[in-house]
Amino acid sequence: MNITEIIQKRHSVRTYDTHPLTEEEKAELISAVDTATDPFGGQVTIRLRSVDPANDFKPSTYGVIKGAADYFLIGIGSDEASALSAGFRFEQVVLKATEMGLGTCWIAATFRGTVFSRGIDWPDGQQLRIVSPVGRPHRPRLLERVTRMTFRSDKRMPFETLFFDKDFNTPLSPEGRFAEALRMLRLAPSSTNSQPWRALVDGDCVHFYYQLKSPLSILDCGIALSHFYLAQQASGAIGRFYKEAGHPVPPEGLKYLYSYIDTSDSDTSDDSAELFC
Ligand SMILES: Cc1cc2nc3c(=O)[nH]c(=O)nc-3n(C[C@H](O)[C@H](O)[C@H](O)COP(=O)(O)O)c2cc1C
Known part of the structure; x- marks a missing residue:
């Protein structure tokens, strides 16, 4: 697949089968994190972490994620460059995951009180602001289809x-x-x-x-x-x-x-x- 085909294939996935990523898949994704380029020079740290999919992820956000056993956690600085860099860098990882047949979903919400906010230190000046599940897509639930309809996710402005x-x-x-x-x-x-x-x-x-x-x-x-x-x-x-x-x-x-x-x-x-x- 070339990059335009990958971009056209990507869409947010909120329902996953509960199987964790294989070690090979994790290594490929980590390599994509390490090689992602960034022209904006912001502060960004991207980590991959496994969770127990039985404990559903419920941050204060609009689309509920179900079944994912692996998540990317992204810590970023609070300035404009960091926001630009985070978007630019992590989207390259998202597209790599898409190429591998895996689903993702950017989630930038409040993670206080969730499993994600516990036990991980971030470099000075950075905070956990984004997470994304990564895993094998499962048939979308009704809730996921309603979320997509609400935000007209299949459509873009002319x-x-x-x-x-x-x-x-x-x-x-x-x-x-x-x-x-x-x-x-x-x-x-x-x-x-x-x-x-x-x-x-x-x-x-x-x-x-x-x-x-x-x-x-x-x-x-x-x-x-x-x-x-x-x-x-x-x-x-x-x-x-x-x-x-x-x-x-x-x-x-x-x-x-x-x-x-x-x-x-x-x-x-x-x-x-x-x-x-
Ligand atoms: C920065 C960012 C934050 C997002 N936050 C959430 C979120 O908190 N919850 C959610 O369900 N989807 C979230 N999304 C996914 C968007 O709703 C989705 O990208 C949009 O509806 C377009 O659909 P598509 O990704 O399938 O093309 C986020 C996307 C981006 C880029």
């Missing part, structure tokens, strides 16, 4: 309302430059399927913006930028993220986040690639 060409009044052509990578971005998971991300294409650059829909919107953007970057990379493009002081001014309600420049055609492409660590 391409032309999310992405723009040079100014915010001109919708981006779905056939133009960066369109494939933005189509992959659009399939990203987001908290309550809120899809806070927007993008404006201008020549070699894509400027990214977001609507502050919840405290998780920046994390959502990190996930989406991961889809965008992986799709760009798969197309053979070389590029990097940067902050652009002279970015186009967005309409009210949108905030500037980051820009991406495609340096594939420039003489400095090799140097630029090194900037992405």
Whole structure:
């Protein structure tokens, strides 16, 4: 499977069979954690932990998870870079799990009083903010199907309302430059399927913006930028993220986040690639 097929296959899974991961599967996932890249330099720690699936996971969140015997726990710092890095890095692990035929579900909620908050220390400045079950998907329960219907999880906003060409009044052509990578971005998971991300294409650059829909919107953007970057990379493009002081001014309600420049055609492409660590 290539990355666009994996991105299209991924969806949140909330019902699992109770079998734990094999040691080989765990090793493959840990390797994905170790090799995940991050251009934003935030503080993120990703751990894999087994739990007793008989003790159902009930944090204060909307979709109840059932049957999972293994969870990723993610500790992150409290700044913007950490939220972006967590989204960007952990989504690469989610996509690896998808490729392996395993299900996952981002959960960013309150974990106080759950098994997850006990017995694990996090580096200074980091706190457990995200967990995700990982395991073999089981037939979805009615509750899971209702959750998906409530958040219209199979749907995304139309391409032309999310992405723009040079100014915010001109919708981006779905056939133009960066369109494939933005189509992959659009399939990203987001908290309550809120899809806070927007993008404006201008020549070699894509400027990214977001609507502050919840405290998780920046994390959502990190996930989406991961889809965008992986799709760009798969197309053979070389590029990097940067902050652009002279970015186009967005309409009210949108905030500037980051820009991406495609340096594939420039003489400095090799140097630029090194900037992405
Ligand atoms: C940052 C983040 C937090 C999420 N938190 C929860 C959660 O607390 N409970 C839950 O059931 N699903 C949660 N989700 C899953 C979303 O509801 C789901 O991604 C969205 O509905 C789109 O569905 P899909 O992932 O199947 O494409 C979260 C997703 C993201 C990206």
